[in-house]
Amino acid sequence: MTTTMNHPAAAAGKSRTPIIERLNIVTAFALGAISAFVVWRLALQFLPADSEVRLFTREDKITLLSMIAWFVGFMTGIGALVAPFRWVMGKDLSHDENMFLAGKDMGIKRYFRYTTDHKVVGIQYLIITMVIFGIGGILAMLIRANLGTPEGGLIHPQAYNSIVGTHGIIMIVGTIIMVTGPIGNFIMPIMIGARDMAFPRLNALSFWLIVAAAIPLIWAQFIGGISTGWSAYNPLAGQAPLGMNGYIMFICIFALSTMVAGANITTTVVRMRAKGMTWNRTPIFIYGVVASVALALPAFPVFFLSQVMSGMDRALDTSFYNTAGGGSGWLYENLFWIMGHPEVYVILIPAVAALMEMAPVFTRRPLFSFNVAVMGIAGISGLSILVWAHHMYISGWAPLLNAPFMLTTELISIPTGMLFLVLVGTLWRGRLWMTMPTLSIFALLWNFMIGGITGIYLSDVPADAFLHGSMYVTAHFHYTLMGAGLTGALASLVYWFPKMTGRMFDKKLSWISFWMVQIGFNVTFGGMFIVGLQGQPRRVEAYAALFNRGNLITSIGAAVIMSGMLVLLYGVISSWRHGVVAPMNPWHAKTLEWTVANPIPLENFAVLPVVTSDPYGYGKEKK
Amino acid sequence: MTELKPSTKNKWWKHPDVKKTFIFWLIFTPAIGIFGTQFHVLSMPDPASEVMGGVIGLMRLFTWAAAPVAALVFAICATALTSSRHYGDNPPADADHQISNSPRANATWIVVSAMLCLFALVTGLVVLQKEGDALHEENAIHVNVTGQQWAWNYDYADGARSEVLYLPVDVPVVFHITSKDVKHSFWIVEMGIKMDANPGYTTETAVTPNKIGVFNVRCAELCGLLHAYMQNKVHVVSKADYEKWLADRSALEARS
Ligand code: HEM
Numbered sequence: 001m002t003t004t005m006n007h008p009a010a011a012a013g014k015s016r017t018p019i020i021e022r023l024n025i026v027t028a029f030a031l032g033a034i035s036a037f038v039v040w041r042l043a044l045q046f047l048p049a050d051s052e053v054r055l056f057t058r059e060d061k062i063t064l065l066s067m068i069a070w071f072v073g074f075m076t077g078i079g080a081l082v083a084p085f086r087w088v089m090g091k092d093l094s095h096d097e098n099m100f101l102a103g104k105d106m107g108i109k110r111y112f113r114y115t116t117d118h119k120v121v122g123i124q125y126l127i128i129t130m131v132i133f134g135i136g137g138i139l140a141m142l143i144r145a146n147l148g149t150p151e152g153g154l155i156h157p158q159a160y161n162s163i164v165g166t167h168g169i170i171m172i173v174g175t176i177i178m179v180t181g182p183i184g185n186f187i188m189p190i191m192i193g194a195r196d197m198a199f200p201r202l203n204a205l206s207f208w209l210i211v212a213a214a215i216p217l218i219w220a221q222f223i224g225g226i227s228t229g230w231s232a233y234n235p236l237a238g239q240a241p242l243g244m245n246g247y248i249m250f251i252c253i254f255a256l257s258t259m260v261a262g263a264n265i266t267t268t269v270v271r272m273r274a275k276g277m278t279w280n281r282t283p284i285f286i287y288g289v290v291a292s293v294a295l296a297l298p299a300f301p302v303f304f305l306s307q308v309m310s311g312m313d314r315a316l317d318t319s320f321y322n323t324a325g326g327g328s329g330w331l332y333e334n335l336f337w338i339m340g341h342p343e344v345y346v347i348l349i350p351a352v353a354a355l356m357e358m359a360p361v362f363t364r365r366p367l368f369s370f371n372v373a374v375m376g377i378a379g380i381s382g383l384s385i386l387v388w389a390h391h392m393y394i395s396g397w398a399p400l401l402n403a404p405f406m407l408t409t410e411l412i413s414i415p416t417g418m419l420f421l422v423l424v425g426t427l428w429r430g431r432l433w434m435t436m437p438t439l440s441i442f443a444l445l446w447n448f449m450i451g452g453i454t455g456i457y458l459s460d461v462p463a464d465a466f467l468h469g470s471m472y473v474t475a476h477f478h479y480t481l482m483g484a485g486l487t488g489a490l491a492s493l494v495y496w497f498p499k500m501t502g503r504m505f506d507k508k509l510s511w512i513s514f515w516m517v518q519i520g521f522n523v524t525f526g527g528m529f530i531v532g533l534q535g536q537p538r539r540v541e542a543y544a545a546l547f548n549r550g551n552l553i554t555s556i557g558a559a560v561i562m563s564g565m566l567v568l569l570y571g572v573i574s575s576w577r578h579g580v581v582a583p584m585n586p587w588h589a590k591t592l593e594w595t596v597a598n599p600i601p602l603e604n605f606a607v608l609p610v611v612t613s614d615p616y617g618y619g620k621e622k623k
Numbered sequence: 624m625t626e627l628k629p630s631t632k633n634k635w636w637k638h639p640d641v642k643k644t645f646i647f648w649l650i651f652t653p654a655i656g657i658f659g660t661q662f663h664v665l666s667m668p669d670p671a672s673e674v675m676g677g678v679i680g681l682m683r684l685f686t687w688a689a690a691p692v693a694a695l696v697f698a699i700c701a702t703a704l705t706s707s708r709h710y711g712d713n714p715p716a717d718a719d720h721q722i723s724n725s726p727r728a729n730a731t732w733i734v735v736s737a738m739l740c741l742f743a744l745v746t747g748l749v750v751l752q753k754e755g756d757a758l759h760e761e762n763a764i765h766v767n768v769t770g771q772q773w774a775w776n777y778d779y780a781d782g783a784r785s786e787v788l789y790l791p792v793d794v795p796v797v798f799h800i801t802s803k804d805v806k807h808s809f810w811i812v813e814m815g816i817k818m819d820a821n822p823g824y825t826t827e828t829a830v831t832p833n834k835i836g837v838f839n840v841r842c843a844e845l846c847g848l849l850h851a852y853m854q855n856k857v858h859v860v861s862k863a864d865y866e867k868w869l870a871d872r873s874a875l876e877a878r879s
């Protein structure tokens with residue numbers, strides 16, 4: 001089926017289906033698997049044996065090469081190379097071909113192809129995000145099951161460590177894409193009055209890169225797993241089993257996806273806003289999405305590089321991170337957190353901005369202090385690239401820098417406070433329309449307050465000397481990532497569900513799952529704060545009896561979260577299939593995405609809209 | 624909400640929502656302060672050093688500093704929730720105003736958060752300074768700490784070696800910490816100190832135990848398979864007992 005690959009244009013005679021129409025997820029997986037197998041076999045045959053007795057090096061080379069082959073094969077098989085190949089031949093795609101790529105009149109099949117329509121990509125992102133959270137959630141339940149008793153022992157320590165690492169990294173990836181992926185792709189272009197993204201093919205590319213990245217991560221589970229935690233510190237990662245290569249490949253490919261998506265979204269917003277949509281009239285959600293991807297743009301190349309170096313240390317005997325060879329583990333920590341701290345705001349900002357977008361709709365009054373909201377987002381983005389070493393206060397790397405990094409970290413609370421001001425200001429004297437997104441605004445304020453205040457304790461060097469590396473840190477970042485970030489993402493799902501699927505999200509189910517998730521969440525991580533303060537380290541598979549009670553609370557809470565998530569999943573499926581058919585503008589909102597009909601036509605707008613005011617003109621003039 | 628009079632236009636504090644918020648704030652501030660401090664202080668172990676006492680004090684102080692701000696946010700939430708709620712599939716009527724900005728509120732908010740930020744910074748710096756000085760204590764004893772998968776080793780200045788840490792009470796100790804393999808983190812829980820053990824480098828931290836007893840050393844950095852079991856006890860004993868233990872240990876070491 002894939003033998004015609006090398007002569008696409010030439011072979012595509014009238015009588016045969018052109019190559020471009022044959023490529024889909026099946027050819028992608030097939031070609032990926034075949035090339036991985038071939039390269040694996042060749043490498044096994046021809047790679048010379050290691051000269052010294054070394055753990056892994058040759059196997060590392062073989063694993064990495066096969067994974068790279070998988071990647072190249074998969075991307076070729078899905079059709080990412082069709083257009084570049086044409087250009088090399090001096091031709092471009094025809095109009096029909098472009099329409100085909102956009103998924104015109106194709107029905108369900110377009111979701112399994114290299115489809116460029118931003119609405120298709122948005123749905124693809126939504127599905128993959130849900131799959132990621134599903135798997136990550138199951139792993140979390142395994143962690144809690146093992147921690148059900150102080151001795152642990154349910155799961156082998158190596159497997160346990162791997163579950164913790166895999167849970168961590170896929171949840172991080174899930175939260176990175178949870179708003180900018182589905183909503184950023186599906187809704188954002190319509191919200192700014194555009195017909196598609198600036199680079200539709202890059203849009204498809206960014207999604208399929210994530211699918212390509214997933215396989216090395218799954219592969220890793222069968223060759224020793226990721227036993228290092230999501231941060232994969234060296235030199236531990238250098239001594240970890242072969243599965244580490246899966247992590248390295250996963251991050252490299254995912255970083256590519258993020259960079260591609262970032263360039264695409266930024267360009268789209270800068271270049272393609274509707275006539276009259278000045279920066280003052282651009283919805284705040286757009287600012288959030290752009291800030292997020294613009295932060296990712298400098299951060300993820302660093303992540304990419306850090307993993308390339310990690311892979312070289314393993315496979316090619318370099319010593320970037322190996323002290324004995326002249327390197328340093330501190331280098332890895334620096335690179336990791338230069339990515340890592342901006343990344344937490346990559347996750348948070350769009351979620352908060354989405355709730356800011358909804359706040360005026362559900363309080364029926366204007367957004368409070370638009371300018372402060374923009375300043376807050378900009379301030380956080382700027383400062384967040386200057387704080388990374390607060391993750392290294394006690395690493396011993398540069399004790400003299402602790403004070404300046406404490407300063408920058410605590411300064412972040414000022415722009416963060418601005419986000420709070422905007423939200424409470426908008427609630428002030430509003431007419432609350434009680435919906436699940438409305439409740440989420442309150443939940444965000446509650447959870448993010450706790451996450452933010454505990455962040456201040458952690459940013460204090462002496463307090464961090466006690467708290468670092470304990471469950472307290474784990475609880476802190478779950479309050480921010482999940483309590484604030486995911487809460488905003490779930491509200492976005494319910495809010496934009498009518499536009500994305502044409503049906504309303506079942507109200508009762510959204511409320512039930514909201515309360516279950518929020519209560520379960522606070523129980524879970526409240527308990528985790530307790531054991532952290534008592535002195536339980538993170539990432540342990542067994543603990544002293546002292547921590548029994550807190551862990552029990554946490555495990556019970558986790559079960560409640562999981563049940564709430566299942567209710568939500570049921571809500572998504574049942575509402576999508578036979579929910580109430582949504583009107584064009586169910587929330588009576590004023591942003592542009594609510595002016596297009598359901599289902600949305602392929603090019604969104606027949607006539608491009610012209611914008612004459614900001615979208616927050618709610619409220620009555622006082623007489 | 625309904626008895627809005629034109630005269631309230633300039634006197635914002637006369638608005639009924641303001642009174643309500645103020646009352647909520649008066650209730651929430653102490654509630655958050657007390658709950659927050661109790662939550663933290665009760666969960667944390669009894670301090671076995673001044674440093675740990677300082678940490679607990681800092682947490683208490685920060686909680687009280689944050690309480691009024693958190694209380695204000697929650698008070699506004701409570702006011703909004705109790706003032707005007709509408710259930711149903713269609714939106715309520717629009718709000719009775721179009722307030723889209725308030726320079727005064729913005730400025731106040733930013734100034735207050737900046738001052739709180741400054742406060743947190745200064746208190747942190749003061750403690751940090753004290754702890755930095757502890758490293759240069761003249762009459763301190765020095766212990767070399769070596770982490771390896773998955774145990775700690777302690778070397779004392781006069782040749783004694785041990786796998787269990789013994790320390791004299793009320794004498795400053797400086798730890799010189801390193802690792803043989805991967806990163807570990809040396810954490811004496813009840814003394815509130817922690818410092819990573821890095822292969823190829825030596826890092827320092829210092830503390831003065833002020834309580835006789837048995838406390839916990841736990842590794843706080845994932846270091847592989849048995850990380851969870853990389854924990855041990857530290858015995859803080861009287862000076863005399865310490866001297867005796869040290870002499871025994873050195874003799875043992877000299878013999879072998
Ligand atoms: C209000 C502002 C915040 C401050 C002052 C703050 C401060 C800190 C500090 C000092 C640490 C290091 C703790 C340690 O390892 O000892 C930390 C860890 C962390 N924070 Fe925050 N934080 C804030 C907000 C956030 C937000 C909004 C997010 C995510 C959306 C976040 C996610 C994380 C994560 C993921 C970690 C730990 C990562 C790890 O060690 O695995 N934080 N935070």
Ligand SMILES: [Cu+2]
Pocket residue numbers: 340341344387388390391
């Ligand atoms: Cu950070």
Ligand SMILES: [Cu+2]
Pocket residue numbers: 807808842843844845846847850851853
């Ligand atoms: Cu450890």
